[in-house]
Amino acid sequence: MSKPLPLLTAPAPERRDAARNREALLRAAAELIEGCDVRAVTMEAVAAKAGVGKGTVFRRFGSREGLMAALLNHSETAWQASVLSGPPPLGPGAPPMERLIAFGESRMRTHLQQGALIEAAGRTWGDNYAVIGFATMHLRYLLRELGVSGDLTYLATALLAPLSLPVLQQQLGFDGMSEERVLAGWQDLVDRIVGS
Amino acid sequence: MSKPLPLLTAPAPERRDAARNREALLRAAAELIEGCDVRAVTMEAVAAKAGVGKGTVFRRFGSREGLMAALLNHSETAWQASVLSGPPPLGPGAPPMERLIAFGESRMRTHLQQGALIEAAGRTWGDNYAVIGFATMHLRYLLRELGVSGDLTYLATALLAPLSLPVLQQQLGFDGMSEERVLAGWQDLVDRIVGS
Structure with a gap:
């Protein structure tokens, strides 16, 4: 990159x-x-x-929220490093579509794993645009690599939005989906957006 | 319906x-x-x-949060009524694609208008799945009417996710988009999902 x-x-x-x-x-x-x-x-x-x-x-x-947010920052930094320079397919070296799918799966699993921590950190963490900003720019980069045209920033935010913890909790809890179904749904969304 | x-x-x-x-x-x-x-x-x-x-x-x-949540419930009930039986294109009578676009615009404007109220209501309101459930089912119904195939429940949640207040705040604030650009982006997302 x-x-x-x-x-x-x-x-x-x-x-x-x-x-x-x-x-x-x-x-x-x-x-x-x-x-x-x-x-x-x-x-x-x-x-x-x-x-x-x-x-x-x-x-x-x-505060306790501040401590939880610091913990999340810590693991987010490690996750960003694995996207930027970790092994493929999440890191560089794999074709952009494989990286995109690996990104979605990794983001979903990380959010579900950190669910209780994200809730404990509350707004201190939720307003952290550095986190959303990194993910948005990475998705925009992959969409460009895939030759997608249109408003890539908007499309990146739209791909990211269903991977947020509240939406995942709704899908897995209220809608009763399995993690596999959520992942398959996100990949279908990617296909529709990329147009493959 | x-x-x-x-x-x-x-x-x-x-x-x-x-x-x-x-x-x-x-x-x-x-x-x-x-x-x-x-x-x-x-x-x-x-x-x-x-x-x-x-x-x-x-x-x-x-609590104060409870009062704010009650206010939101009140206006959400009115909004649901306008989707179910209000004038087209938000209400019945317009072609499904027009209803879908009207839904996105109305949802975005309502969330932006109620932004401070939604924040004041906090979790009391955020966990209100009756609200998300109604919107998800309505979107699923419109996607089916449009002949979209696939996991319509997932696609409905994916169309709804970027219309949530935190994502709108990120797009309009952090990403510096105008409301027109956000709406155009959502309509493009609809086109890609519907495949038109």
């Missing part, structure tokens, strides 16, 4: 011990979340596991 | 004076919102305008 995509804003430089604290807290939170329900993970438990005071957690992340 | 669509759940029967109170409060809230910023409309102001005590507002709606 020749054009740089907007990555998540790099955090402001921090003192080395502060950065170490931050890493330790994020790691502690991630480990706690793996073991139990996100809703049961308290700031106290995260502080205790990281070996710091509770005040430190609040100073670093502002 | 031959098949009944799921309308918003009718409220449990209430005593006549309670119903009168409820109507008065909703009317008072709607009038206050028309005059100023939704965020500035307090429960006290709504109670004062309706001539009841503040406790009554909380008893009826539980």
